[in-house]
Amino acid sequence: MSERARRLSARAVIRLLGEDFHQLPDGGDPRPYAPDGPLAWPGYDAARARAAERTGEDESVVCGTALIDGTRAVLIVSEFGFLGGSLGERTGDRLESAYTHARARRLPVVSLIATGGSRMQEGMIALTQLQRVARQSALTRDAGVPQIAVLRDPATGGGWATLGAGADVVLALPGAQVGFAGSRVRPADADPAAYTAEAQVAAGAADAVVPPEALRATLGQWLRLLTAPASTEPAPPPRPLGLTDPPATGWDAVHRARHPDRPRAPRYLDAYFTHRVTVSGDRCGGVDPTGILCGFGASRLDGRTVAYAAQTGTATRPAGYRTAARLIRLADRLGIPVLTLVDTPGAANDAEAERQGVGPAIAEVFAAVATARTPVTTLVIGEGGSGGALALAAPGNTWATPDSYFSVIAPELATAILKRPASESELTANQLRITPEELTRLGVARPF
Incomplete structure (x- = not known):
């Protein structure tokens, strides 16, 4: 220029x-x-x-x-x-x-x-x-x-x-x-x-x-x-784009969620919106372009504006959480419903993530979701790993696709915490009750 x-x-x-x-x-x-x-x-x-x-x-x-x-x-x-x-x-x-x-x-x-x-x-x-x-x-x-x-x-x-x-x-x-x-x-x-x-x-x-x-x-x-009219109706969850039959076990659900060909956030967003614009950056010196996608789009279902925060299957970094919190707060002020897509093995846990304040960043998202007056809808589309996934989940308004799981922590890490041999990870996954059907029975997810 x-x-x-x-x-x-x-x-x-x-x-x-x-x-x-x-x-x-x-x-x-x-x-x-x-x-x-x-x-x-x-x-x-x-x-x-x-x-x-x-x-x-x-x-x-x-x-x-x-x-x-x-x-x-x-x-x-x-x-x-x-x-x-x-x-x-x-x-x-x-x-x-x-x-x-x-x-x-x-x-x-x-x-x-x-x-x-x-x-x-x-x-x-x-x-x-x-x-x-x-x-x-x-x-x-x-x-x-x-x-x-x-x-x-x-x-x-x-x-x-x-x-x-x-x-x-x-x-x-x-x-x-x-x-x-x-x-x-x-x-x-x-x-x-x-x-x-x-x-x-x-x-x-x-x-x-x-x-x-x-x-x-x-x-x-x-x-x-x-400037679209404010809406008090929650955004409907996207329909599953991958497998439709339920997983046989918790371990099967883990493998499905980790499969490289499983539909990821960009496919869901493209299917859900006619067009969208991107919100980027946490306004604190950081971006997380590979960990989370945030923005606003026009719903294909009814043309309404919906804000979205979509994890992409990688470990979400502190800047990603702060960007998501910024998006949710903005949508709340404007009366725009929010859609979150959960898909992460967990929050980034390396030393740099700790120096960047991953704990407070996750807390920001929990607070933004908890205090939002605008409705928040969540679809778990892959891995739901611990608090790094739960922060984006709407209490009482969360769905899960057949190729997803939601767990207190990844089964392998749970196995290590329980001082079990690594060979028992499959057993641990099954005991954690992490399939979509089990999550529905527990009241954590809603049935389609």
Whole structure:
């Protein structure tokens, strides 16, 4: 992506993405600025005048409503050409007014960010605008109104730490400079690759990099899914895609669940949804792309939006659990039902997983499921290994396919804990009562 494409003006971005744009009133104090601003900074008025002449704007952000691929949203669009897209007191006025309008009309907020941070010429007055923005974002979150951020170039400083990282979904343009530290304040030996959109996705701070030509359609898909009518009805479980006859024994169930040709999460998700979008990253520096798949999709059954967290058959890592908890909490705020697919031999138990807080991460998922007001549905599609699987299971609303099992721990490990010889693993598996039929009799699973 070229430098020119990344540095589009605010109005050009609006034309690229939206239709029927209506600019919102500024809000805030209608009185004119004191000469050279709140700090009487010499030359500030002249700098603002030059910026206005150059850009055609009178502030560093343009706010309004527009249709994005058919969905009405509140747009917050940075104008980087106006003093580097910096945030000042009047910027805060506009942002607060935009968030208030979004909540009053229950319109999603889409922020398209290109800013170098807070405005030096307004000092601490400028910096405290971040508190205003953070509060407005939190109020909007509590109101169940979705927020999507698009990181343009650059997205640094407080704009990244509030408008950007505070959003429910964070998308970024390829090659965009993204980081709390701007280019002029980083250590001299800092790796520039760490301050990119791609690096933020890899670190779990953003969900995806989206090329500009796909941005309108991508935003439209996200907005349609996240603004679907809230539903109090649980999502029905997917139908089993593998074997249909019950396993003969617990050991047979274990072998079925571990078979390499057994249907995995991607097949179930493809069969269940017409289309879906991906939530990635735990917002704490980690991702688990091979252990769990999270996102939102449109159900083939009735078109409803359903959130999903699907284990993929490997040991789930701490970042995967935290991402799942983030997804469930977001779905709960928006009134979107959740589908979880359980398929893991257990949580990752290596030393690095312990250093990354696997126990607290699992606790987050248990808490998210336990406190969710939105209905959660679970289907066990493979291995159900211990608490690392149970964390994603909905109490009283869990089903199990004929090629799955659910156990207090893997039979081999249970055998070792019981100080039995390894040759007795089959006996242990049978004694644990882990087949779908036995789980139904125990009240752990529901019959199809």
